[in-house]
Amino acid sequence: MVDQVLSRLSRVTSSGNFIPEIDGLRFFAIAAVVLFHIAEHVRFHGPVHYAEAPRSSIYRLCSGGFVGVELFFTISGFILFLPYAAHFLRGGKRPRLRQYYFRRVSRIEPPYLIHLGIAFVIALVIDNHDPLQLAPHLMASAFYLHNLIYGMSSTLNTVAWSLEIEVQFYLLAPLLAGLYRIRRSHQRRLAWLALTMSAMAWQPCLSSPFHCSLLAYLPYFLVGFLLADLFITAWNRPPTTTWKQDLMATGAWLLLIPATELVAWRQWILPPLILLAYVGAFRGRYWRQIVSNRWLVVTGGMCYTIYLYHVFIIGLVGRVASRVMVTQLYWANFLLFLIPSTIAVLAVCAILFLLFEKPFMYRDWPQTWRAAVLSRLAPRGVRG
Numbered sequence: 001m002v003d004q005v006l007s008r009l010s011r012v013t014s015s016g017n018f019i020p021e022i023d024g025l026r027f028f029a030i031a032a033v034v035l036f037h038i039a040e041h042v043r044f045h046g047p048v049h050y051a052e053a054p055r056s057s058i059y060r061l062c063s064g065g066f067v068g069v070e071l072f073f074t075i076s077g078f079i080l081f082l083p084y085a086a087h088f089l090r091g092g093k094r095p096r097l098r099q100y101y102f103r104r105v106s107r108i109e110p111p112y113l114i115h116l117g118i119a120f121v122i123a124l125v126i127d128n129h130d131p132l133q134l135a136p137h138l139m140a141s142a143f144y145l146h147n148l149i150y151g152m153s154s155t156l157n158t159v160a161w162s163l164e165i166e167v168q169f170y171l172l173a174p175l176l177a178g179l180y181r182i183r184r185s186h187q188r189r190l191a192w193l194a195l196t197m198s199a200m201a202w203q204p205c206l207s208s209p210f211h212c213s214l215l216a217y218l219p220y221f222l223v224g225f226l227l228a229d230l231f232i233t234a235w236n237r238p239p240t241t242t243w244k245q246d247l248m249a250t251g252a253w254l255l256l257i258p259a260t261e262l263v264a265w266r267q268w269i270l271p272p273l274i275l276l277a278y279v280g281a282f283r284g285r286y287w288r289q290i291v292s293n294r295w296l297v298v299t300g301g302m303c304y305t306i307y308l309y310h311v312f313i314i315g316l317v318g319r320v321a322s323r324v325m326v327t328q329l330y331w332a333n334f335l336l337f338l339i340p341s342t343i344a345v346l347a348v349c350a351i352l353f354l355l356f357e358k359p360f361m362y363r364d365w366p367q368t369w370r371a372a373v374l375s376r377l378a379p380r381g382v383r384g
Contacts, residue, residue: 006294009350011301012361021281022075024291026300029071033159034310036065038341039334041314046325046333056330064257067270069162070220072303074274076166077173077224078231084177085228097174104170106366108304111357112163115308116141119156122312129155144168151209159311161212168214169221176225185233189226196222196271203267219271227278239283249280249287299346305353310345317341 011023039062043053053059086092120138123129137155140146144164146154154160179195182188199218206216214221239245252273259269281291290296299306321340325333359365 006298009298020292020297023297023300026303027296029068030303030306032065032068035062041318042334042337045318048330053330058331064260067256067260073217073220074223077221078227080173081225081228084180085232088180089232110360114356147212148209165214200267223271223275245280245284246286249277249284252276302353305357306349313345313348314341317344
């Protein structure tokens with residue numbers, strides 16, 4: 001029974017190159033983001049005054065979960081650069097831009113537009129927004145331009161800002177992948193280092209609306225570039241069984257959350273820590289087992305749906321379950337709210353994943369849907 005449920009909830013990999021560690025890492029990224037928003041909800045909607053929450057150790061821990069976004073950006077960089085690394089460095093099949101962009105649109109756009117429609121209805125029915133005032137924000141979000149036009153997160157879904165940055169990266173990734181044309185590994189990685197350091201240096205200089213654009217987060221995608229390089233050129237042999245990679249990864253993971261509080265140095269510290277954490281996840285004996293755990297892999301495979309809807313679900317659960325937050329202790333209210341909200345997020349998102357995301361994971365879904373529609377429209381005699 002459990003195997004059937006997990007198989008049903010497993011995502012479809014149209015390329016056939018399934019890397020379980022990636023979905024395991026996605027689990028850690030989405031878990032960090034969800035915990036961050038649960039902590040924020042308890043802070044602003046619980047009985048304890050919101051100014052008291054930052055004094056709680058559990059709030060400070062979960063508020064660092066914002067780093068989950070940067071973890072996602074690095075994963076996206078790895079996934080999108082990997083085909084180019086395989087082509088230029090190992091003679092693999094050359095990625096075709098037309099197929100590349102069509103696959104991005106056909107895979108990501110339908111679930112995103114469905115989510116925007118649901119978010120629009122929620123904003124009208126539950127939050128009583130004016131549809132005429134909300135319509136421009138809907139259109140800006142639909143074209144991934146809300147950050148650039150309004151200089152702020154989408155009114156419909158505050159987490160959609162990072163998806164707009166992802167789309168900007170999709171446009172730039174084929175150009176950046178040209179670095180793989182440099183055959184000598186040390187020269188290629190020096191070029192990567194120079195570009196990454198430059199991207200880190202210009203971050204503090206960015207103002208609205210560019211503080212919420214690819215320019216501000218490019219170093220994390222470039223960490224994915226280096227990981228793809230190493231994956232193709234240096235990790236073609238099974239990892240050694242020494243403990244060094246595990247120790248390195250453990251240290252990096254433990255330092256990630258505290259590092260988010262070092263605002264002035266954040267752009268210099270987080271990318272190297274994420275790099276070390278991910279290298280350990282791929283090459284460490286125990287960390288590789290952890291991120292390859294089937295439960296984590298399946299949950300991580302649903303991260304797109306969870307990311308799109310978790311804020312709404314947490315808010316709706318808060319309307320019903322706010323009465324469980326009855327103490328004057330932030331940490332106690334957090335733990336009391338954590339259980340129902342986490343269960344609701346996982347259960348509802350599993351259903352939404354099956355309805356609105358998994359059908360679009362199949363590479364040939366446009367042709368299948370077109371054939372089904374034409375079959376329905378054909379006269380009965382033609383249908384046989």
